Amino acid sequence: MKVLLDLALSFSQIAAGAFGGGLSTLPLIEYQLVKATGWLTASQFNQVLALSQVTPGPIAINAATFVGYQEAGIPGSAVSTLSVVTVPVLILCALLFLLDKADAEKSRTFKDLIRPIVAGLLALSLVSPLTATAHNGFAAILMLIFGIGLIRYCGFFKKYPPALLVIYGVIGAFLFS
Amino acid sequence: MAEGIEMNAFQLFFFFFRISAVTFGGGIVILGMVKLGLADRDDITEAEFSDMLSLAASVPGPLAVSIAWLLGRHYRGLKGSLAAVAGAVLPPFLIVLALSPVILAYSDEPRIQGFFKGVLAGTGAIITTVVFDNVRSTLMSGWWNVVPFAVVVVLIGLFGVHPLISMLAAFSLQMIRERLTER
Numbered sequence: 246m247k248v249l250l251d252l253a254l255s256f257s258q259i260a261a262g263a264f265g266g267g268l269s270t271l272p273l274i275e276y277q278l279v280k281a282t283g284w285l286t287a288s289q290f291n292q293v294l295a296l297s298q299v300t301p302g303p304i305a306i307n308a309a310t311f312v313g314y315q316e317a318g319i320p321g322s323a324v325s326t327l328s329v330v331t332v333p334v335l336i337l338c339a340l341l342f343l344l345d346k347a348d349a350e351k352s353r354t355f356k357d358l359i360r361p362i363v364a365g366l367l368a369l370s371l372v373s374p375l376t377a378t379a380h381n382g383f384a385a386i387l388m389l390i391f392g393i394g395l396i397r398y399c400g401f402f403k404k405y406p407p408a409l410l411v412i413y414g415v416i417g418a419f420l421f422s
Numbered sequence: 423m424a425e426g427i428e429m430n431a432f433q434l435f436f437f438f439f440r441i442s443a444v445t446f447g448g449g450i451v452i453l454g455m456v457k458l459g460l461a462d463r464d465d466i467t468e469a470e471f472s473d474m475l476s477l478a479a480s481v482p483g484p485l486a487v488s489i490a491w492l493l494g495r496h497y498r499g500l501k502g503s504l505a506a507v508a509g510a511v512l513p514p515f516l517i518v519l520a521l522s523p524v525i526l527a528y529s530d531e532p533r534i535q536g537f538f539k540g541v542l543a544g545t546g547a548i549i550t551t552v553v554f555d556n557v558r559s560t561l562m563s564g565w566w567n568v569v570p571f572a573v574v575v576v577l578i579g580l581f582g583v584h585p586l587i588s589m590l591a592a593f594s595l596q597m598i599r600e601r602l603t604e605r
Contacts, residue, residue, distance in 0.1 A: 262586045263482045267450075268549055272578055273585040280582070289529075295541035296525065298548070301446050302514020303484035310518035315526060319519070326515050330507060333483020334491055340481060352476040358596040361567035362589055364560040365574030367553045372579065374546040378539075385543045392547025407446040410544040417540015422532035 248317045249324045255282055256309045256328035261336070263305055265363030270305050271370035284312050291377045299410050305329045384420055388413060428465050429497045431505035438490050438509030445486075452486045452510075453478075456493065466496060486510045570596055 255277045263270040271294070278285045278293075285293060297307035306329055313325030344351075378385045395402045395409060402409045429437065441455045453475060460466055474496070478488035487507055494506030528534045561567055570592040577588035 260483045292538045295538045298545045314522040352480040361570040362592045365571040378546045388543040389546045413540040413544035414537040418533045418537040421536035421539040
């Protein structure tokens with residue numbers, strides 16, 4: 246029971262700070278799951294990050310489902326995922342109640358104000374996957390650099406980044422084992 | 423898609439279920455998919471949808487969840503919201519739930535570890551590209567932006583301060599500056 250409460254608290258905090266969506270959530274997810282609770286080691290965090298990129302859906306939900314399952318089975322998975330969903334919905338409802346209708350002007354100002362904060366979080370989200378890849382050796386670093394080129398200049402991978410990830414995963418399974 | 427006939431709860435559920443099941447990474451991509459899916463409907467105006475977008479982007483949490491809630495509400499009130507959010511959340515939840523026991527059981531397997539190392543190298547490539555573009559355009563759009571950016575990076579990255587507290591500190595700074603530049 247205690248672990249379910251811990252999961253709910255942790256993932257509520259992650260959801261409450263998840264501004265800017267997607268990658269900018271990573272520093273907060275890493276802080277909660279690695280540093281604050283110790284549910285994941287640094288290398289497990291990178292596995293969860295990789296997993297979230299080859300499965301559909303937002304990173305926060307993918308991480309919640311996996312870590313919830315690891316800590317407390319299906320109930321843990323459900324509680325964690327529900328926390329990630331409920332907190333934003335409650336905040337949204339409170340905002341709708343206060344605004345009565347969407348106030349485009351206010352929300353534009355707000356977005357301008359959080360933009361550099363989100364950029365800072367994004368920059369931090371690089372640290373973990375890049376250090377881990379550097380530790381995985383020269384081949385991994387080459388794959389990364391080559392991947393940047395493919396994402397930038399190859400129309401197919403630009404449009405379907407998950408395809409690159411699946412191919413890289415298969416290469417990795419042979420190269421790094 | 424039938425024009426002029428509003429979506430009921432089931433249709434909202436499947437509308438988001440379909441999109442969510444094939445959208446990787448969430449975020450902006452899902453907004454694009456929702457916009458495409460609504461393109462030939464006349465029961466929601468461009469202005470209504472763009473209001474939803476700016477509201478969805480102003481609250482924390484996955485964009486898929488907030489846009490599903492708002493669109494469900496537009497068509498069917500609370501019932502529509504619940505159906506749409508369930509549709510958006512179930513595909514990733516079920517897929518990761520199915521994979522979790524397998525990953526946990528075989529996470530020490532060299533082949534599985536190698537797979538994730540490969541995916542991580544690709545993820546690094548994607549993140550680097552996205553982050554580089556975003557950070558550059560943010561910092562170029564005004565010299566002041568460097569300040570809150572640096573506050574967040576230094577507090578979290580160097581001093582290991584809780585990200586929520588660091589974000590709050592940077593946001594307070596933004597509010598103070600907003601007040602000062604107003605007059």
